[in-house]
Amino acid sequence: MNAPQGKENWLGRTIELDVGSVAHGGHCVSRVDGRVVFVRHALPGERVLATVSEDKGGGFCRADAVTVLRAAPGRVEPSCAVAGPGLCGGCDWQHADPPTQRSLKGQVVEEQLLRLAGLERKVEVEALPGGPLGWRSRVRMVAGRDGRPGFRAHRSHTVVPVVECPISVPGALDGVVDRRWRPGGEMETTLDGAGRSHLRELTTVRGREKSRQLRGGIAIEHAAGRDWRLDAHGFWQVHPAAAGAFAAVVADWAAVPRGGVAWDLYAGVGLFAAVLAEQAGPEGRVLAVESGHRAVADGKAALADLPQVRWRDGRVEQVLRDVRENPDVVVLDPPRKGAGKAVVESIVEGSPDRIVYVACDPAALARDLATFAGHGYHLAELRAFDAFPMTHHVECIASLTRA
Incomplete structure (x- = not known):
């Protein structure tokens, strides 16, 4: 969908902007030339170069911070190699330390309650x-065109292949990332409280999802x-x-x-x-x-x-x-x-x-x-x-x- 007549489509455009307050959904709010820009991979108070990733016209667009010109306190290097613009969409705040993440989430809850x-x-x-890593006991992955498992990019069907996931419980991806799968198929793995691994494969046939249990099935x-x-x-x-x-x-x-x-x-x-x-x-x-x-x-x-x-x-x-x-x-x-x-x-x-x-x-x-x-x-x-x-x-x- 193109921008309305008389309004330039910003898709792909890189903008220098000041990052405003956090918003619900893992992004911050900025305003440029009368339009709202929802910026991911940024923190409130930063000045960044952001590339517009989605513009359907109207009063807002979406962008990714690609260069940080002035960093905010609390910014850290992501612990995951595929956390960043155009990469895995599973995490929103890898670039913030844990206290900053919790503060941002608290601000979001406050804003929603008030509004x-x-x-x-x-x-x-x-x-x-x-701690902030090694906590996710259930992981759902998807196989790309080459059969390699990974996660989808943010708001995209593009599959970003991975060999590890820092937020997942150690061992949760064993038996998943070390093999190839049917392209487009999904795999769900669970590591239960007893340390036992469970794995199923999901496929969609004529609009209906079917599952095949490959390992385990009953969690404790x-x-x-x-x-x-x-x-x-x-x-x-x-x-x-x-x-x-x-x-x-x-x-x-x-x-x-x-x-x-x-x-x-x-x-x-x-x-x-x-x-x-x-x-x-x-x-x-x-x-x-x-x-x-x-x-x-x-x-x-x-x-x-x-x-x-x-x-x-x-x-x-x-x-x-x-x-x-x-x-x-x-x-x-x-x-x-x-x-x-x-x-x-x-x-x-x-x-x-x-x-x-x-x-x-x-x-x-x-x-x-x-x-x-x-x-x-x-x-x-x-x-x-x-x-x-x-x-x-x-x-x-x-x-x-x-x-």
């Missing part, structure tokens, strides 16, 4: 144990004081320390009364349901709602010793239409798009005393918090965690109470 929910709040992003994880056996490619926190850390926060804020009622929505295999059930005790009730059939089966097996947990297999917005009970506490961990108005309204109809919201996207969290506020539930506590170092992603946990 979308009208909440002015200082946010400090907490580090998880283990440990969190919230129990062992979990689950589909190695199903949902589990990617950072090894995340599941335990998040379960501890949920336990602290949920505080289900003995004999009480709790809901665990988007329950996965029941990590939070286990915490809620222990608090409620045998005389309590916990409703776990999950749409993934395999996750429900794994969850039922994992929590067979907790009969107070009742499982419902289905979409949250549909299941809650038929629920006729008032919970004391609701915990929800929705996908990246958030819970949405329908789910929020179903939750508040149950009049819980407390809501604990686990969010992987600050914009979605802020939108849902605004909807909750319209029904009398307000943000009481908020913690943010750097569960995805080197990337722009940040995990937040919010506690809401009725006014």
